[in-house]
Amino acid sequence: MSVAPARSPLVRFVALVEQRLGLHYEQGQWGELEPLLAERSAGCGVERYLEQLAAPSSHAEWKALAERLTVGETYFLRHPTQLETLVDQVLPSFQRQTSTIRVLCAGCSTGEEPYSVALLARERGRVDSSRLRILGIDVNPRAIAHARRACYSPWSLRAVPSAMRQQWFQRTPEGFALLPQVRDQVIFEERNLLEEASAFWAPGSFHAILCRNVILYFPPDVIRKIIARMSQALVPGGYLFMGPSETLRGISEDFELLRGGDAFYYRLKPPAPPVVSVAQSIPAPEPVQRGTPPAPTPPPTPDGLEGVLQLLEAERYTDAWALLESLPQSSSPKAQLLRAVLHLHAGRLSQAEQLSRQLVTASSTEASAYYLLGLCLEQSGDEAGARGRYAASVRAEPTFALAHLRAGTLARRAGEMVEARVALRMAVSLLPQEKPLHLSLFGGGFGRHGLMQVGLQELQACTEVL
Ligand SMILES: C[S@@+](CC[C@H](N)C(=O)[O-])C[C@H]1O[C@@H](n2cnc3c(N)ncnc32)[C@H](O)[C@@H]1O
DSSP: OOOOOTTOHHHHHHHHHHHHHOOOOOGGGGGGGHHHHHHHHTTTOHHHHHHHHHSTTOHHHHHHHHHHHOOOOOOTTSSHHHHHHIIIIITGGGTTTOSOEEEEEESOTTTHHHHHHHHHHHHHOSSOGGGEEEEEEESOHHHHHHHHHTEEOTTTTTTSOHHHHHHHEEEETTEEEEOHHHHTTEEEEEOOTTSOOTTTTOTTOEEEEEEOSSGGGSOHHHHHHHHHHHHHHEEEEEEEEEOTTOOOTTTOSSEEEEEETTEEEEEEOOOOOOOOOHHHHSOOOOOOOTTSOOOOOOOOOGGGHHHHHHHHHTTOHHHHHHHHHHSSOOOOHHHHHHHHHHHHHTTOHHHHHHHHHHHTTOTTTHHHHHHHHHHHHHHTTOHHHHHHHHHHHHHHOTTOHHHHHHHHHHHHHTTOHHHHHHHHHHHHHHGGGOOHHHHHHHSTTOHHHHHHHHHHHHHHHHHHTO
């Protein structure tokens, strides 16, 4: 496709799609939208069509576009360990405090995910199903209509054990129909996650939110907005489940990362205690008495950066920043690298990008700086640029497992499965030896084992689409 001139109809269409549906298209993908724009505007002409589309009242056309543009891949019992953790541990933990436990599946597609929660809750029996309220929302009206019908193909049920299939589904000429007692436990609503709807996201609305494999199509500023709404809508200590290749790193500091088996999920942190500055929190030295031997000095922390690293590992980004800034002004590459990582965590993408660009020539941090630059570009939506930087990072340090992991993940998303598998296999084989510094700086709280699981799930996702 030829590069569209600025503000051409196609550019405006791409921008509107991102603004209204959150779906982000790289410039190289814009061509995919060209036939759709031509088709939808055939009746009234492209200028008039775009005008109508930009109008706040254009709901019907946006529904039609959502049906054409969203990716609805889903199936029953997808990412099963997360679902088991939800019904075995998370939901029962609320049983004593409340009479109804409310779960939201945001981006539920054709309903397999919320029905899986209902089914598993019954199967495992740890939470009282009669007190469970499950709501599925999706922007695609056709997906919601399918979810309400609750009749599925064998492919949708491919991960459901046959005993469970027999117990809860009835074979019909149209497919496997979910029994009414489970079907009626879930309600569905057509809803766009991007729309302002303060009543829907009212504080304390949900005990757990599943938003899995949805935000990976959105640019970071949209993700931030959506996650902020979800964080506000959860009860204190509420839980958020995301897909295995989605992360809150650089998006939100409201949550702590938890692990159940090989599943990762997030819990809302309690409100922060009043801020105590780092200087205040360091106890004042004891006055040294004349004539007494001097107190033993504490073991030195090498140039104070170790402390910053420890705070970073503990996800105490604000404290880490305060400590770093309180150190004697250091312009060493490592200090600059830490600064760039902290900018990224705080969502200050341009500062993080600028610093990492300056660092790519410093030989001591070259691979890390390329990696960090890749993360910045990825978060600002430039996946092609990010892949180039991950490749540079691997050239500078061929054993950099995390760089292989991101490169493989992006190759998978771009549909380049052979390249994805090669990179992901490298990642999985190198992760056991990954440098602790890389894990602290870039592991996003996952740790070696967690990253291994992410790598394995990514590899599995490559084979799922074959
Ligand atoms: C890949 S499916 C994920 C389904 C399910 N959560 C799972 O993990 O199996 C992504 C879903 O997100 C929905 N979606 C995309 N953008 C959305 C938006 N702006 N508001 C609500 N749903 C959206 C799509 O329609 C699609 O059904």
